Amino acid sequence: MSQTFEDFEDFANEGKLPDIIISELNFYGEGTGFDFVKKLHELYPQQKIIVYSMFFAPGIVENAIQYGANGYISKNASSDELLLCMEKVLQGEQYIENEFVPILEKFNSFTDALTKREKEMMNLILERHTNEEIAKILGIKKSAVENYVSRIYEKTDVKDRLELIERFG
Structure with missing residues (x-):
């Protein structure tokens, strides 16, 4: 993560922040995708972040959102849904892939x-x-x-x- 984040900071220092950051989650090596999302959100809270991942368990989706992701979509989603996610996030809304919503609601009620x-x-x-x-x-x-x-x-x-x-x- 350190090199990835250093690269991002270089862009930020040059005033080259993108409208949206799309990030995968990585669970191995130094730093995870969660660490990246969390640090990015802490240092650049206005930055829009979408997690685009092959992981779609409810706990993972919930963690990504808690750490600052504005959107979460799987790599199995259609291109139309990915575009919708990007549009909603750019409009300041949170977007979670439609397929995840009922699973996430059940997870949240269970973890209450x-x-x-x-x-x-x-x-x-x-x-x-x-x-x-x-x-x-x-x-x-x-x-x-x-x-x-x-x-x-x-x-x-x-x-x-x-x-x-x-x-x-």
Whole structure:
């Protein structure tokens, strides 16, 4: 991500910001697509961001929107829907691919049973962070993370991290 973001900052410093940034999500290597979207939104909150991805689990879509994406569309969407997404985002609206809306609504109603901290933990799990990484990110002990993770498994009726990721993100 660092090189990608440095390239973007070079464009920004030259006054060459595009109207829309279209970004893929990457879960491997240093920095993820989530990190890019989050940092971009923090530094350039007016920038319009669309995530165009092969990942379409509800937790992933929700995280992208929470981190500042204005739109989310899959690579399976038609070109007409991609253009509609771009138009809506340019008009200042949020756009989520039509196919995702009912799934995302169901996911949000399901995760309402989680506390704010549990949702935060679940999002980090869905981003493929280990318990050690989550503890470091949140500045808490690994044992506290393990307790939260156990409660998340219980509330979501899953038996392990793999099942949680398969089901939600």
